[in-house]
Amino acid sequence: MCNTSLHPFLAALPKAEHHMHLEGSLEPELLFQLAAKNNVTLPSSTDPAFASAESLHQRYETFQNLDDFLGYYYIGMSVLVDGSDFEALAYAYFTKAASQNVRHAEVFFDPQAHTSRGVELSTIVESFKRAQARAETDFGMTTQLIMCLLRHLPLSGAVETFTQAKDDGYFADGTLAAMGMDSSEVPFPPPMWKDLYDAAKESGIRRTIHAGEEGPPLYVSQALDVLDVERIDHGVRALTEGDDILISRLASANTLLTMCPISNVKLNCIPSIALFPLRKLIAAGVRFSINSDDPAYFGGYILENYCALQESFDLGVRDWEKIAKGSIMGSWCTEERKTQLLMEIEDVVNEHIS
Numbered sequence: 001m002c003n004t005s006l007h008p009f010l011a012a013l014p015k016a017e018h019h020m021h022l023e024g025s026l027e028p029e030l031l032f033q034l035a036a037k038n039n040v041t042l043p044s045s046t047d048p049a050f051a052s053a054e055s056l057h058q059r060y061e062t063f064q065n066l067d068d069f070l071g072y073y074y075i076g077m078s079v080l081v082d083g084s085d086f087e088a089l090a091y092a093y094f095t096k097a098a099s100q101n102v103r104h105a106e107v108f109f110d111p112q113a114h115t116s117r118g119v120e121l122s123t124i125v126e127s128f129k130r131a132q133a134r135a136e137t138d139f140g141m142t143t144q145l146i147m148c149l150l151r152h153l154p155l156s157g158a159v160e161t162f163t164q165a166k167d168d169g170y171f172a173d174g175t176l177a178a179m180g181m182d183s184s185e186v187p188f189p190p191p192m193w194k195d196l197y198d199a200a201k202e203s204g205i206r207r208t209i210h211a212g213e214e215g216p217p218l219y220v221s222q223a224l225d226v227l228d229v230e231r232i233d234h235g236v237r238a239l240t241e242g243d244d245i246l247i248s249r250l251a252s253a254n255t256l257l258t259m260c261p262i263s264n265v266k267l268n269c270i271p272s273i274a275l276f277p278l279r280k281l282i283a284a285g286v287r288f289s290i291n292s293d294d295p296a297y298f299g300g301y302i303l304e305n306y307c308a309l310q311e312s313f314d315l316g317v318r319d320w321e322k323i324a325k326g327s328i329m330g331s332w333c334t335e336e337r338k339t340q341l342l343m344e345i346e347d348v349v350n351e352h353i354s
């Protein structure tokens with residue numbers, strides 16, 4: 001059997017996504033539409049990639065590294081101006097994700113990149129909430145928002161944004177499920193953000209951080225030791241560099257790694273999907289999920305990530321059942337929702353093997 005034969009099964013498999021940036025789902029076509037609607041001038045005079053949606057797609061094929069990508073990511077999101085733009089962005093992602101049987105999504109957004117342009121935090125959050133409510137009604141998909149702070153900017157801005165979100169009651173009322181940190185990783189080691197993470201922990205707020213994407217395994221250990229995070233976004237370098245002590249620690253603590261194979265290849269964190277450390281994760285018993293990161297920029301949503309792994313690693317149905325169940329177990333939804341989703345997975349697996 002060829003290793004694409006499980007693709008229909010993978011498409012049907014109920015999935016949880018834990019690592020995608022809503023702004024990273026801004027497809028070039030919508031980007032150009034919103035730029036025209038909001039009179040946002042794109043830098044086409046200095047960068048020919050901004051000539052058209054097609055040339056932008058082409059440029060996205062050749063990112064050199066994380067910062068090269070982030071340059072496009074921040075320009076792209078500057079077309080998001082009013083509430084309807086944020087709602088349209090999130091609802092487009094939820095629609096696409098539902099078509100790939102994502103049943104639960106925990107999604108990131110980067111408020112500082114919008115509030116710095118004069119967009120109110122409440123505009124962003126309330127618009128995403130409208131899209132979330134529609135996704136639940138239209139697709140039965142549960143979703144949660146994770147507010148990410150930007151690590152290439154000073155701590156003071158991150159603290160200000162965190163404090164505003166907390167004072168507005170967005171964590172207390174469950175509008176925001178957790179706090180994360182993203183953007184350029186090196187040279188911004190986790191201990192720089194200790195005060196912020198201490199404040200979040202004191203307020204009982206869940207915490208995650210991007211670590212070990214371009215940064216060394218040390219950043220992952222520091223995130224655990226100094227920031228006391230509950231989850232690590234990426235962490236791929238802990239595996240590729242074979243930090244065995246750290247790998248066993250992640251396994252024994254059941255820390256979820258939210259992994260993004262296509263992103264890792266597109267940003268040159270690993271040379272190819274075949275070198276994604278999937279077998280090592282499985283053998284070491286590390287809990288992980290497979291995610292899209294920035295699907296519009298990397299040319300693949302969650303299903304394309306599942307299928308890319310399958311084409312390289314030729315796993316069996318039972319392996320995928322374990323991966324899918326592990327990602328549900330690592331989710332931040334209610335226990336009741338987890339039970340429901342685990343049963344949905346079993347139904348699809350049983351249907352496939354019968």
Ligand SMILES: Nc1ncnc2[nH]cnc12
Nearest residue numbers: 021182183184210293294
């Ligand atoms: N892959 C990534 N790493 C760090 N920050 C990001 N923001 C959006 N995508 C990101």
Ligand SMILES: [Zn+2]
Nearest residue numbers: 019182210293
């Ligand atoms: Zn990410």
